[in-house]
Amino acid sequence: MDKVQFLNDRQLPFAKVLGLKFVAADETGVKAEMVVRPELCTRPDVLHGGAIMAFADTLGAAATVLNLPEGKGTTTIESKTNFVGPAPVGMTVIGETVPVHRGRRTQVWTTRITTTEGKLVAVVTQTQMVL
Numbered sequence: 001m002d003k004v005q006f007l008n009d010r011q012l013p014f015a016k017v018l019g020l021k022f023v024a025a026d027e028t029g030v031k032a033e034m035v036v037r038p039e040l041c042t043r044p045d046v047l048h049g050g051a052i053m054a055f056a057d058t059l060g061a062a063a064t065v066l067n068l069p070e071g072k073g074t075t076t077i078e079s080k081t082n083f084v085g086p087a088p089v090g091m092t093v094i095g096e097t098v099p100v101h102r103g104r105r106t107q108v109w110t111t112r113i114t115t116t117e118g119k120l121v122a123v124v125t126q127t128q129m130v131l
Contacts, residue, residue: 007062015058018051022062029098029109030063036091047087047121052113053079056124059097060109064128067102072130077106079126087113087121105130 003025011020018040024031032055034040040051057076064074087093093113100108107128113121 003066007065012058014054018055018058020055020058025062025066027066027102029096030059030066031094031096032059032062034093034095036087036089036093038089041089045089047089047093049081049083052083052087052093052122053081053124055093055095056081056097056111056113056122057126059095059111060124060126060128063097063099063109064107064130067107068130074107074128074130077127077129079124082123084120084122085115087115092116093121100125103130 004022007022007025018034020032020034022030022032034055036047040048042048057079061074093115095111095113097109097111100110109126111124
């Protein structure tokens with residue numbers, strides 16, 4: 001099965017609530033899109049920071065899953081977000097996750113979230129523990 005299809009088929013329920021759609025995936029990173037819907041916003045109708053963090057966390061976890069040995073799992077143990085700019089309601093945001101470190105016990109990923117116009121929304125660095 002193709003890795004993008006694998007990730008889209010095995011999405012966690014919360015990722016489905018976010019409306020996340022994986023568009024590219026392999027062991028060196030993942031890319032996904034999410035439409036900024038009103039229920040994901042704060043005032044004045046821009047994407048909520050928690051939704052940004054959840055989007056990035058899902059991508060980092062998915063990238064880790066693609067690198068796990070058979071029978072292993074993962075959980076986030078640290079995450080840091082720099083909020084840079086807004087993503088207004090109706091816009092699609094794109095998250096691209098690349099590895100910083102892919103070890104046996106931990107993996108570190110950086111996710112850049114941008115608008116379809118290329119404007120930076122946030123940069124997230126997270127550490128995933130291999131279980």
